[in-house]
Amino acid sequence: MPASASNDASPTRSAADTAVVLVNLGTPDAPNTSAVRRFLSEFLHDHRVVDMSRWLWCPLLHFAILPLRSSKVAHKYASVWLPEGSPLAVHTRRLAEAVQRELPQHRVLHAMRYGKPSWKQLLQQLRSEGVKRVVALPLYPQYSTSTTASVGDVLEQAQGLRTRMIGDYHLDPEWIAAVADSIHRHRASHGAGEHLLFSFHGLPQRFAAAGDPYPRQCEASARAIAQALDLPDEAWTLSYQSRFGRERWLEPATADTLIALAARGVRKVDVVAPGFAVDCLETLEEVALMLAEDFAARGGQLRYVPCLNDSPAHAAALAGVVLRELADWQ
Ligand SMILES: C=CC1=C(C)c2cc3[nH]c(cc4nc(cc5[nH]c(cc1n2)c(C)c5CCC(=O)O)C(CCC(=O)O)=C4C)c(C)c3C=C
Ligand SMILES: [Fe+2]
Ligand SMILES: [Fe+2]
Numbered sequence: 001m002p003a004s005a006s007n008d009a010s011p012t013r014s015a016a017d018t019a020v021v022l023v024n025l026g027t028p029d030a031p032n033t034s035a036v037r038r039f040l041s042e043f044l045h046d047h048r049v050v051d052m053s054r055w056l057w058c059p060l061l062h063f064a065i066l067p068l069r070s071s072k073v074a075h076k077y078a079s080v081w082l083p084e085g086s087p088l089a090v091h092t093r094r095l096a097e098a099v100q101r102e103l104p105q106h107r108v109l110h111a112m113r114y115g116k117p118s119w120k121q122l123l124q125q126l127r128s129e130g131v132k133r134v135v136a137l138p139l140y141p142q143y144s145t146s147t148t149a150s151v152g153d154v155l156e157q158a159q160g161l162r163t164r165m166i167g168d169y170h171l172d173p174e175w176i177a178a179v180a181d182s183i184h185r186h187r188a189s190h191g192a193g194e195h196l197l198f199s200f201h202g203l204p205q206r207f208a209a210a211g212d213p214y215p216r217q218c219e220a221s222a223r224a225i226a227q228a229l230d231l232p233d234e235a236w237t238l239s240y241q242s243r244f245g246r247e248r249w250l251e252p253a254t255a256d257t258l259i260a261l262a263a264r265g266v267r268k269v270d271v272v273a274p275g276f277a278v279d280c281l282e283t284l285e286e287v288a289l290m291l292a293e294d295f296a297a298r299g300g301q302l303r304y305v306p307c308l309n310d311s312p313a314h315a316a317a318l319a320g321v322v323l324r325e326l327a328d329w330q
Contacts, residue, residue: 017132019107020322021122022096023151024139026114027086027280031077037070043114048150073281080284091278091309092139098315103322107131113151123158134158135325136165137318139277141175142217143168144203164329169321170217171224178313179221179274180228186270186305193270193303195235195261198222199287200275202240202249215250221274237261241273241291242282258291262298269295272305277314279307 028039044050044061077086084090089112096110109126111119126134138151148167155163169175183196200218208215222238241254252260254271261269271291273283288304295302308314 016107017130018135018326019109019126019131019133020099020103020135020137021119022092022099022108022110022137022139022318023119024088024092024110024112024277025147025280026112026116027088028074028077029086029116031074031081031086033071033074036074036077037066039115040070040073041066046114046150048153049146076285077281079289080281086280087284088278088280091280091307094310095139095278095315095318098310098312099318099322102315102319106322106326113147113154119151119154120157123154123161127158127160131161133162133329134164135322135329136163137322138165138167140275141168141172141277142170142200142214142221142275144207144214145212146203146207146214164325166321166325168213168217169318170221172317172321174313174317174320176221176224176228178308178311178317179272180225181313182308182311183225183229183270183272183305186303190270190303191268193268193301194266195237195269196226196229196231197254197257197261197269197271198225198236198238199241199254199271199273200238201242201273201282202244202253204245205248205250208250218275225272225274241286254287255291255294258295258300258302259298262295262300267300268303269300270303270305273307276307278309283307 026039026043028035041061044065050057080087082090092110092112096108100108109122111117111122113119123134134155136151136155138148140147148165152165155165187193198218203212203214219238222236226236237257239252239254239257240250243249243253258269271287273287276283283304287302292302292304
């Protein structure tokens with residue numbers, strides 16, 4: 001199936017020579033072992049994600065990680081799978097449709113860096129359709145070499161297209177306001193927790209030491225959102241989740257932070273994940289199911305604040321980010 005066949009956002013083509021593409025990480029096609037293995041294999045072969053020598057990494061990946069991890073992770077996907085598919089795929093498609101409604105003068109599509117609809121194939125297809133310019137918006141509010149730069153690698157290889165990539169939007173005022181407002185509304189309907197935890201996807205510490213701006217941007221996003229909510233410093237904490245492998249990742253870990261909060265007697269914690277544009281395995285299974293269960297076992301209540309997903313405020317914020325990039329490009 002060509003990549004764009006999965007793109008339902010119906011474009012108004014008055015600016016047919018320009019395409020706007022929201023690019024997310026990717027996700028398996030099905031919650032079963034073979035589909036998860038295919039996805040993990042493509043993802044974990046990317047040098048941007050795992051930068052070890054291939055002589056060391058490939059045997060480890062093929063003979064240990066893929067055989068052992070795929071079925072375990074397939075069960076996790078099954079626990080959050082939606083009737084229409086993987087949450088990340090469903091929410092990304094709907095978000096692209098919502099941004100298309102905000103930008104009727106442009107053609108808005110979505111693609112995945114790994115899996116389908118393929119980012120690489122979409123670029124080839126756009127060129128064959130006569131598109132001249134592509135603006136890529138990686139759906140990572142904070143820049144990281146492990147995620148954003150990998151989207152850029154594919155874009156740089158695209159021949160015969162003029163391209164731009166929006167590197168990050170971690171302090172975009174409309175995006176900050178949208179996240180703050182979603183927390184505010186969640187607290188208004190569920191009652192405010194005693195503490196707000198900002199949980200971001202983690203990264204090996206080595207990446208940060210080599211200059212990856214990701215942790216600084218996570219800190220800046222969390223601080224700006226807390227400020228928008230008028231929260232004093234002691235009312236919120238930033239932590240990192242989804243550790244993979246044995247090396248040291250960014251700290252504190254979300255799981256350890258929740259244990260420490262429970263030990264301090266905090267009973268109601270709101271958790272928000274502003275590093276994820278849309279809900280996915282890492283937010284729905286790891287945070288809203290598993291960490292919530294662990295926290296409940298310690299006598300507490302974890303209330304997960306959903307990602308912005310395809311909310312109108314999210315679509316408007318992202319459309320604004322794209323329009324500013326296009327205005328700069330005339
Ligand atoms: C070395 C491994 C990994 C790095 C580095 C990494 C960085 C990173 N990832 C995201 C966002 C997402 N990651 C997701 C899943 C996921 N991530 C890793 C590993 C690394 N991530 C794995 C192995 C997986 C698959 C699940 C698993 O096996 O545990 C997802 C969700 C995908 C989905 O289908 O729902 C997202 C989103 C960021 C933002 C990031 C660096 C900052
Ligand atoms: Fe390999
Ligand atoms: Fe990840």
